[in-house]
Amino acid sequence: MSTDTDVSLSSYDEDQGSKLIRKAxxxxxxxxxxxxxxxxxxxxxxxxKSRGNTKMSVHLIHMxxxxxxxxxGAMTLGMGYSMYREFWAKPKP
Structure with missing residues (x-):
């Protein structure tokens, strides 16, 4: 029983490295x-180890x-870059 439709999606054929590069x-x-x-x-x-006399919980909270x-901050810059690219840098027809 053969089918004429060959369903091959590129997202399923990608390995993890190429998918990460594409998303990046x-x-x-x-x-x-x-x-x-x-x-x-x-x-x-x-x-x-060299946190001095600061409590560990305070050090972890600061971290x-x-x-x-x-x-x-990276998400905000990314959103601003995306908005710039979509609304201002897009050539007008």
Whole structure:
């Protein structure tokens, strides 16, 4: 029993690396936000031993706020870039 319709969607044929690259080209500030988040968390964990007499909970809260702030900033810049590209930079017919 053969079918004449060959359903081959490109999204199902992609591996994870090419899908991430395609999504990064569509929204370039998402990987920037993810990388910044990872960098801030890594730096906060590195500085965990030398936090002085600051409580661990306060240190973790500061680290979380910094990481969230970076991600929200990247999302805001990405949204502004997307709006600029869609409304102002688009050539008028």
């Amino acid at each position: 080209k569509e929204a370039p500030f998402v990987p920037i936000g993810m990388a910044g988040f990872a960098a801030i968390v890594a730096y906060g964990l590195y500085k965990l 979380r706020v910094a990481a969230q702030g970076f991600v929200v």
